[in-house]
Amino acid sequence: MKIKSAKQAALLTALIGSLVAALLCGFMLLFAVAGISLWLMAAFVALVFVAVYFVANWTIERFVYQKIKVIYRVIQGRGSEAAVDSPALDDVQMEAEEWADKKQSEIQALENQAQFRRDFIGNLAHELRTPLFSIQGYLDTLIEGGIEDPKINYEYLNRADKNLERLTVLVKELDEISTIESGRGSMNSVKTDIVALCADVIALSELSAKKKKIKLEFAKQYDKSLMVIADRDRIQQVVTNLVINAIHYGKPDGSCKIRFSDMPSNILVEVIDDGIGISEKDIPRLFERFYRVDKSRSRNQGGTGLGLSIVKHILELHGQAINVYSKKDVGTTFSFTLDKA
Numbered sequence: 001m002k003i004k005s006a007k008q009a010a011l012l013t014a015l016i017g018s019l020v021a022a023l024l025c026g027f028m029l030l031f032a033v034a035g036i037s038l039w040l041m042a043a044f045v046a047l048v049f050v051a052v053y054f055v056a057n058w059t060i061e062r063f064v065y066q067k068i069k070v071i072y073r074v075i076q077g078r079g080s081e082a083a084v085d086s087p088a089l090d091d092v093q094m095e096a097e098e099w100a101d102k103k104q105s106e107i108q109a110l111e112n113q114a115q116f117r118r119d120f121i122g123n124l125a126h127e128l129r130t131p132l133f134s135i136q137g138y139l140d141t142l143i144e145g146g147i148e149d150p151k152i153n154y155e156y157l158n159r160a161d162k163n164l165e166r167l168t169v170l171v172k173e174l175d176e177i178s179t180i181e182s183g184r185g186s187m188n189s190v191k192t193d194i195v196a197l198c199a200d201v202i203a204l205s206e207l208s209a210k211k212k213k214i215k216l217e218f219a220k221q222y223d224k225s226l227m228v229i230a231d232r233d234r235i236q237q238v239v240t241n242l243v244i245n246a247i248h249y250g251k252p253d254g255s256c257k258i259r260f261s262d263m264p265s266n267i268l269v270e271v272i273d274d275g276i277g278i279s280e281k282d283i284p285r286l287f288e289r290f291y292r293v294d295k296s297r298s299r300n301q302g303g304t305g306l307g308l309s310i311v312k313h314i315l316e317l318h319g320q321a322i323n324v325y326s327k328k329d330v331g332t333t334f335s336f337t338l339d340k341a
């Protein structure tokens with residue numbers, strides 16, 4: 001008989017129990033008639049006790065525990081053939097609850113990932129569409145005769161070129177992120193003078209800063225070099241992304257300063273600006289790919305919203321984190337540390 005429900009199991013146990021009770025009554029009657037001693041009756045009761053114990057154990061083992069064991073095996077992630085010690089019911093309940101919680105958080109993580117992927121593809125399509133449509137528009141106008149018009153031909157070619165540049169930056173940044181995320185790009189950690197590295201960034205960004213009337217400099221004169229362990233090219237990219245942001249989101253006649261603090265085991269690097277600032281509600285999302293506080297302002301600067309995501313990834317590769325402190329309309333400070341060499 002296949003037991004499928006608690007009612008059927010109870011019915012079977014009740015049947016066996018009644019059978020034992022009926023037998024007991026019959027034997028009692030027999031003993032009373034035959035006048036057998038109390039000791040013998042007690043021995044008989046003990047015998048019945050043992051018999052009922054084994055029957056009950058067999059029923060529970062067969063119809064309840066077998067099924068619990070299968071569940072237990074699944075929870076513990078063992079194959080169906082693996083032997084499982086008889087678990088205490090309390091343990092099974094506790095482990096089942098833990099297992100359900102774990103599965104729930106796994107499902108949540110997968111859902112988040114799926115959502116993230118959907119958002120990413122949507123964002124990417126959007127980012128590609130805007131410059132592509134612009135390029136197509138300018139080229140179509142030129143082909144349809146605009147090329148002969150000296151008032152627009154140079155201007156439209158220039159705009160098409162700007163949009164192409166944006167696409168190139170986007171592809172380069174995406175490539176950078178995917179290389180870091182997939183762990184394909186190997187780290188080349190070497191002894192690096194962070195002061196010299198930042199001086200290079202300042203020199204390379206000076207022109208952009210000048211165009212926006214922003215003073216780009218060290219917070220004070222650093223005469224000595226400060227040696228850190230870092231992947232030089234990647235940290236240069238981190239500092240460049242932060243400095244370029246300070247310029248893009250700075251105010252005219254503002255400033256961007258780089259400051260170092262010599263700590264016991266590391267060097268703190270800060271990029272400080274007195275620009276437009278970031279409101280508190282935007283800060284938690286700043287490092288997400290494609291996240292931009294003011295989309296049109298960022299886009300006008302040719303931004304794609306990937307810069308800070310790259311910064312975060314590179315610093316994570318160095319075992320470090322990026323910190324941000326900002327006040328709307330007052331300014332922003334991005335900071336990170338690097339291990340001393």
Ligand SMILES: Nc1ncnc2c1ncn2[C@@H]1O[C@H](COP(=O)(O)OP(=O)(O)OP(=O)(O)O)[C@@H](O)[C@H]1O
Nearest residue numbers: 245246249292293294298303304305306307308332
């Ligand atoms: N120093 C800053 N001051 C104010 N806002 C900032 C600053 N740095 C970043 N932001 C905000 O954070 C957003 C994300 O910055 P991120 O560098 O990731 O992207 P982006 O500058 O828009 O594009 P790109 O990928 O070209 O760097 C920016 O769009 C801007 O709104």
Ligand SMILES: [Mg+2]
Nearest residue numbers: 245303307308
């Ligand atoms: Mg940026």
